[in-house]
Amino acid sequence: DQQVKQNSPSLRVQEGRISILNCDYTNSMFDYFLWYKKYPAEGPTFLISISSIKDKNEDGRFTVFLNKSAKHLSLHIVPSQPGDSAMYFCAASANQGGSEKLVFGKGTKLTVNP
């Protein structure tokens, strides 16, 4: 029962172009969403987040869009750089007793070609 789905296991883009990573969720109780970047043999690194009261959050080259009615969010990276090549995980949370349990998607492997 995947509550958070990343249906594209991989994505290839050319350097300088836009990368769009998608994420869908099923649990309407989720109220906070995060994107993590992960390199092999390292832990996930926080990238950007968005609260359910917003529909867009921007930080430099990274923008996250949230469409609550569609239960969909996306991460836009523009312009894409070869150093962005990594696994990207979408995560969601519904605050649980004051302790934030994150539910992760399966990840999308982004490859940015020079």
Place this chain on the structure above:
Amino acid sequence: DTAVSQTPKYLVTQMGNDKSIKCEQNLGHDTMYWYKQDSKKFLKIMFSYNNKELIINETVPNRFSPKSPDKAHLNLHINSLELGDSAVYFCASSQRFLGYTFGSGTRLTVV
């Protein structure tokens, strides 16, 4: 000055053994977690502790026992290891959602 550090990074052990993974955070966070990334690459929460109190305990076998001696440490002890326990285990900490930070992972291989 690693924020969330876990040891060991790699652990290879035989079935039936008991092993521990240690985690320490120096961020002053109140909450610590253990996540497991299985062979299908899903990252799933196992436990969370808030100020040494167990808050989340997902459906995890009793062979897994977390221990939090203080709010900066959350260790994971595993008894009677099984082949299916092979995975990468990540420790994390947070203060609300501020700075939800993961360690670099411990790759456990049970042979």
